[in-house]
Amino acid sequence: MTESRLPSPVSAARVASLLAVSLLLGACSTDRPLRTPSVSEAIRTEVPMPAAPAAVVPARVADALAEPTPPAVPVPPEPRIDLLVNNAPVRQVFLAMVADTRYSMLMHPDVAGTLSVTLRGVTVTEALEAIRDVYGYDFKIEGRRITVYAPTLQTRMFTVNYPNSQRSGNSDLRVASGGSSQGTTSGSSSASTTTNNSTPSTEGSRIST
Numbered sequence: 001m002t003e004s005r006l007p008s009p010v011s012a013a014r015v016a017s018l019l020a021v022s023l024l025l026g027a028c029s030t031d032r033p034l035r036t037p038s039v040s041e042a043i044r045t046e047v048p049m050p051a052a053p054a055a056v057v058p059a060r061v062a063d064a065l066a067e068p069t070p071p072a073v074p075v076p077p078e079p080r081i082d083l084l085v086n087n088a089p090v091r092q093v094f095l096a097m098v099a100d101t102r103y104s105m106l107m108h109p110d111v112a113g114t115l116s117v118t119l120r121g122v123t124v125t126e127a128l129e130a131i132r133d134v135y136g137y138d139f140k141i142e143g144r145r146i147t148v149y150a151p152t153l154q155t156r157m158f159t160v161n162y163p164n165s166q167r168s169g170n171s172d173l174r175v176a177s178g179g180s181s182q183g184t185t186s187g188s189s190s191a192s193t194t195t196n197n198s199t200p201s202t203e204g205s206r207i208s209t
Contacts, residue, residue, distance in 0.1 A: 083119040083127050090115050090137070094148055097124055103146050110150035111137065 079101060085093055090113045098105045103124060115135065119127050128139045128146070136151030 078123040087114045106147045
């Protein structure tokens with residue numbers, strides 16, 4: 001009879017390990033596909049982005065900005081007038097004040113009466129203020145327009161500053177009356193001398209307020 005021998009467990013394990021190593025080496029030797037960037041990313045990286053064009057300022061604008069600011073035109077001074085009237089109609093006086101000036105005059109229908117003033121070298125505003133203080137004709141200036149109103153009853157408040165003090169008074173009246181007497185008596189029999197002296201007596205009163 002022929003005896004068959006089974007392979008030992010040690011040799012079977014060795015064969016299995018050899019097969020596993022060979023498979024692992026075969027897997028490592030396979031070529032993997034290379035990762036390459038996309039075409040758009042490559043173009044974006046290589047080609048720089050175009051710069052924004054600078055704003056072009058027109059020549060006229062540049063010249064206008066370069067020119068200095070013209071100086072401010074000085075305001076002409078207020079003309080001065082001489083106002084000399086005696087019992088003249090008030091409406092004619094106000095119209096004569098603005099003649100040959102840049103002002104226009106408007107008057108309330110109730111403006112009436114006469115004026116007597118003597119003003120020299122004053123402006124229109126100064127003349128109107130003087131007439132208002134004396135005759136009561138109020139006015140309002142809006143730009144180049146002057147409006148005159150008839151005199152009306154006005155209430156004005158004034159602040160008067162005075163020292164804070166307290167007054168006090170005192171009076172004293174004294175009345176006094178009195179007299180004095182002195183007597184001397186002497187006798188020969190007793191050879192004695194008697195002298196009587198009296199002190200002055202005073203009666204009086206005092207009044208204080």
